[in-house]
Amino acid sequence: EAQVTQNPRYLITVTGKKLTVTCSQNMNHEYMSWYRQDPGLGLRQIYYSMNVEVTDKGDVPEGYKVSRKEKRNFPLILESPSPNQTSLYFCASSPQRSGSPLHFGNGTRLTVT
C-alpha cells in the first residue's frame, strides 16, 4: 500500500533531550516536507526536500534539523527540544511533477515538558 509512515505517533519528552521523528514513504517521491500544526495557525512548513541531499528551510525552521540521505526517508531532528516545540507534526511527500498532490502521514503528537 502506498503510504507515508511517521513514527512515533505520540511522544512525550523533556526539554533538551535530543529526539528524532522518522518519516518514510514507499512511493519513490522526490519531494518531502515537514509541517507543524498549532491551534489557529494551520500548517506551517518547517523544512522541505526536493531530492536526495537537497533540503531547504520552510517558514519555521528554527530548532529543527533534517536530512535526506535516501530518497524514501526524511527524518526530523530536534537537537534540544523546548516546550514551544510541543505540536502536531506532519510529514508529506509528492512526486516532483506538476499537478501531483501531497500525501500525508498520520502525524506525530509531540509534547515537550
Add this chain to the structure above:
Amino acid sequence: LAKTTQPISMDSYEGQEVNITCSHNNIATNDYITWYQQFPSQGPRFIIQGYKTKVTNEVASLFIPADRKSSTLSLPRVSLSDTAVYYCLVVPYNNNDMRFGAGTRLTVKP
C-alpha cells in the same frame, strides 16, 4: 510564492451548497491552485486542483476566474461529515514548495 487569504471560519447546514473563496492576488503565470481538507488529528487530504476556469470531480468543484486572482471551492449538499478545515494553496509549476495557510474551518450543522 503567492500568499493566499481565506475566511477563518464558515457555518452551514446539512444539504446546503458551500462556497469557500480564496484570494491569491500575486499568483504567477505557471502556478496552479490546490485545495485540501483536514479532519482533526489527521493529515490533510487532497480535494481538487485547477489552473483556470472550472474543474469538477466527485467531491467538489473549483471555479477560477480569468484573472486567476481568486478561486472558489464549491461543496454541493454538505453533510455533517464535511465539517473540517479547508486549505487553499497556490503551488509552483514544479511542485517544489507547498505552504499552507490557516485554512477555513467549516462547521456543518444539522
